[in-house]
Amino acid sequence: MAEAILKKEEDSFTCPVCLDLLKDPVSIPCGHNFCMRCIEGCWDQRGVYSCPLCKDTFTPRPKIKKNALIAEMVETFMMTRIQASPISPSNAGLGDVECDVCTGRKLKAVKSCLECLVSYCETHYKAHNELIPGRKHKVIDATGQLQDRICSHHKKVFEIFCRTDQSCICYLCTMDKHKGHDTVTAAAEWTDKQRQLGQTQRRFQQRIQEREKELQELRKAVKTLKSSAQTAVEDSERIFTEMIRSIERRRSEVKELIRAQEKVEVSRAEGLLKRLEQEIAELKRRDAELEELSHTEDHIHFLKNFPSIRDSPHSKDFPNMTFNQSFSFEAMKESVCAVKVQLEEKLDDIFRQEVVRISAAVTNIQIIQSLEYADPELPVRRSNSKENLPSNMSEVQAVFPEPATREEFSQYSCHFTLDPNTAHRNLHLSEGNRRVERRDEVQSYPDHPERFDEMYQVLCRERVSGRCYWEVEWSRWVYISVSYKSISRKGRGNECGFGYNDQSWSLITSSSSSSFWHNNKETKLPLVASSRIGVYVDHRAGTLAFYSVSDTMTLVHRVQTTFTHTLYPGFGFGFGIAYVFGSSVKLL
Numbered sequence: 036m037a038e039a040i041l042k043k044e045e046d047s048f049t050c051p052v053c054l055d056l057l058k059d060p061v062s063i064p065c066g067h068n069f070c071m072r073c074i075e076g077c078w079d080q081r082g083v084y085s086c087p088l089c090k091d092t093f094t095p096r097p098k099i100k101k102n103a104l105i106a107e108m109v110e111t112f113m114m115t116r117i118q119a120s121p122i123s124p125s126n127a128g129l130g131d132v133e134c135d136v137c138t139g140r141k142l143k144a145v146k147s148c149l150e151c152l153v154s155y156c157e158t159h160y161k162a163h164n165e166l167i168p169g170r171k172h173k174v175i176d177a178t179g180q181l182q183d184r185i186c187s188h189h190k191k192v193f194e195i196f197c198r199t200d201q202s203c204i205c206y207l208c209t210m211d212k213h214k215g216h217d218t219v220t221a222a223a224e225w226t227d228k229q230r231q232l233g234q235t236q237r238r239f240q241q242r243i244q245e246r247e248k249e250l251q252e253l254r255k256a257v258k259t260l261k262s263s264a265q266t267a268v269e270d271s272e273r274i275f276t277e278m279i280r281s282i283e284r285r286r287s288e289v290k291e292l293i294r295a296q297e298k299v300e301v302s303r304a305e306g307l308l309k310r311l312e313q314e315i316a317e318l319k320r321r322d323a324e325l326e327e328l329s330h331t332e333d334h335i336h337f338l339k340n341f342p343s344i345r346d347s348p349h350s351k352d353f354p355n356m357t358f359n360q361s362f363s364f365e366a367m368k369e370s371v372c373a374v375k376v377q378l379e380e381k382l383d384d385i386f387r388q389e390v391v392r393i394s395a396a397v398t399n400i401q402i403i404q405s406l407e408y409a410d411p412e413l414p415v416r417r418s419n420s421k422e423n424l425p426s427n428m429s430e431v432q433a434v435f436p437e438p439a440t441r442e443e444f445s446q447y448s449c450h451f452t453l454d455p456n457t458a459h460r461n462l463h464l465s466e467g468n469r470r471v472e473r474r475d476e477v478q479s480y481p482d483h484p485e486r487f488d489e490m491y492q493v494l495c496r497e498r499v500s501g502r503c504y505w506e507v508e509w510s511r512w513v514y515i516s517v518s519y520k521s522i523s524r525k526g527r528g529n530e531c532g533f534g535y536n537d538q539s540w541s542l543i544t545s546s547s548s549s550s551f552w553h554n555n556k557e558t559k560l561p562l563v564a565s566s567r568i569g570v571y572v573d574h575r576a577g578t579l580a581f582y583s584v585s586d587t588m589t590l591v592h593r594v595q596t597t598f599t600h601t602l603y604p605g606f607g608f609g610f611g612i613a614y615v616f617g618s619s620v621k622l623l
Contacts, residue, residue, distance in 0.1 A: 048109045051088050052077060054162045056113065058138045060105040065091040068105055075099075113139055132177040134159055144177035149192045152181050188212075196224035289371065293364060379498065437571070437578065438504075441588050444571060449503040451495040451604050451622055456483040457524070458493040462608070472619040473608040489527040492607035494518065499572050499602040506569045506584060507606075509544065511618035514607035515568055516541035517579060519600045529555055533607045540594060541607070542568070542581045551581075551592045560592055567623070574598050 050057050052073035059071040065086045078084050078096065085092040133141040134156035144154035148163065150172040155163055163172075173192060178184075184193050191205035199216035209218055219227075331337050438444045453468040460477045464470070471493055480486065487493070492514070499517065507515060518539035523530040534541030534552025541552045542560075549560040568591070569582040579594040606620045 048105075048112055052162070053136050054158055055136060056138055057105060057109050060102050060109060061099040062102045062105070063099060064093055064097055065089050068102065071099065071101065132179045146174050147177050147181055149173045149175060149181070149184060152185065154178070154181070194221055195219070196221050198224070289367075293367060296364075437573070437580070441569075441584070444504045444569065444582075444588070447502040447504040447571070449497070449499070449505055451497050451505055453493050453606075453622075454485070454496040455480060457485050457487060459487045459489075459491045461491055462493055464493075466621070470619065470621040471606055473616060475616055485524060487524050487531065489525070490531045490533075490607060491609075492531075492533060492605060494520070495604040497603075499574055499604065501575065502571075502573045504569065504571045505604065506567055506623040508567050508621045508623055509619070510566065512543075512545040512609050513618055513620050514541045514543050514605075514609075515570065515581070515620070516605040516607060517570070517572060517602045518605045520603055521600065533605055539605070540579055542592065543609075544568070549591070551594075553594070558592065563591055565589075570604070572602060574602060 048057050048060075049055065050060075050070045050073050051067070053070060055070075057068060057070055060068050061071045061074060062068050063074065063086055065088075067086055067088050069087075074087075077087055083092065084094065084096045132144040132147070132154050134144045135153045136159040137156060142156035142158075145157050146160045147154040151163070153163075154177050160174075185191065186193060186205035186208060189205050189207040191207055193203040193205055195204050195206055195209060195218050196202075197204050197208075197213045197216045197218050199218075200213065203221060204213050204218070209216070328337060328340055438447070453464050453471055455464055455468065458464060458471065458478075458480060460480050461474055463472045463474045463478060465472070473491055485494075498520075509515065514533045516533035516539055518533060522533075522536070522538040525531070529535035530538075533539045534543065535555045537554045539553070543550050543552060544563045547562070549563045551558040551560055563583050565583040565585045567584040569584045569588060571580045571582065572578065577595055577597045579596070581591040581593075583589040583591050608618045
């Protein structure tokens with residue numbers, strides 16, 4: 036019942052033009068009520084001032100004003116309807132286009148008129164069509180961007196496409212700004228663009244299929260690569276385990292050999308000890324007899340016993356016994372050390388060559404990094420040509436760049452100790468063979484084939500492998516170097532000096548000058564102000580760099596070359612009296 040009453044009242048307050056509740060209601064001379072905007076719009080369009088309901092005509096155009104009583108009644112009705120009825124399901128929701136004609140609650144628009152520039156709900160769209168029965172406007176599905184379809188200059192609908200300027204225009208634009216341009220109807224251009232879009236879409240679909248195939252192949256390659264790498268790791272672990280076991284067996288054999296030799300020598304020595312102890316006891320016994328005989332005053336007794344005890348047992352009863360007291364196992368130790376060095380160098384050379392070979396092989400694995408399209412409109416490109424692959428290790432190094440900060444360098448820190456067997460006898464080693472000082476007094480080092488006999492130089496025990504970084508603290512006049520182990524040790528010629536041959540590289544620094552030497556060629560350098568030098572070597576990439584280390588790291592000199600053998604850090608001192616004595620280097 037309440038709904039019927041509301042419906043009847045709603046019909047009383049409905050505008051006959053827009054079919055919605057009266058907005059700014061006015062009464063015309065015939066007594067009918069309309070929205071002010073609706074009746075004025077009708078009169079403006081038709082040019083005839085008549086009532087849309089009873090068709091009464093008025094001359095001149097009536098002056099109309101808002102009917103306050105009707106407006107108050109409409110407002111009262113609206114409040115009653117809001118309190119009595121829930122919101123209609125057809126109300127415009129979030130994201131929907133609202134009807135521009137509805138007042139109060141906004142219904143969802145279904146159509147938009149490109150001439151009226153108004154969006155209509157279903158009811159008002161029917162009223163729109165009834166209002167202009169003899170003339171049809173261009174209508175599209177409801178859109179909230181009607182202004183984007185209208186020419187801002189001529190206020191006309193976009194119906195033409197200008198191919199010259201690639202823009203939508205109205206028909207009036209073809210007569211002024213776009214006159215003489217290549218133009219077609221928007222529908223024709225839409226058809227052409229749809230055809231192009233279809234072609235592009237087919238190309239995309241084809242490329243998607245190609246890329247999906249490449250993706251599957253790449254995944255298969257990655258899986259194969261991982262499986263191969265795992266197999267290689269397991270094989271290398273097995274080989275190294277066998278090598279370790281072989282070395283363990285050799286160690287046991289050497290140990291047994293030493294113990295057997297020890298047993299033989301100790302047994303022989305113990306036999307000699309026993310016989311010596313017996314001889315000493317016999318000698319003491321005879322000495323006692325002689326002592327006793329020397330005190331007798333019985334001439335006859337003395338003369339009878341003297342011949343039997345005067346002969347020494349050393350010459351008669353006991354053979355001459357000798358033992359090599361200088362026997363030691365130093366020769367065995369040196370032999371083992373020599374085997375160790377040879378084995379390390381051989382393994383290092385083999386592994387270095389194999390690592391370079393493996394790195395080159397890995398570099399040549401062609402992995403798809405980006406997509407390449409034939410369509411020139413798309414900017415993405417790729418190339419898997421071998422011409423783009425790194426041709427040498429310096430290009431590979433660009434992929435794994437050199438460290439830039441001290442923290443990054445510290446990741447490659449290596450621990451080195453000085454080798455006493457290589458030190459010149461005027462070099463004093465201390466602090467666990469981590470510091471060397473040039474002194475006047477000669478050190479009591481034993482003879483050794485690896486010792487520098489004329490050059491004031493020393494090498495480290497440990498070799499440089501892969502990437503290594505170390506720091507030294509220096510004073511006075513020093514050579515901070517790296518060298519092959521094959522550098523000559525005898526004499527004072529260039530073949531022995533760090534930096535004066537093709538076997539070594541050396542930074543020579545003092546309080547007054549700095550220079551770099553290799554193969555007897557000098558490169559003048561700025562004075563090194565810091566007493567701390569950092570040395571960085573990338574053996575595979577052939578990089579050698581010296582840095583002055585303080586609060587920051589400053590590059591002193593960098594060398595890019597190819598290292599053909601294992602490197603060892605080394606240090607040397609000059610011959611000038613003013614600088615030599617007291618010069619020192621300390622590994623930090």
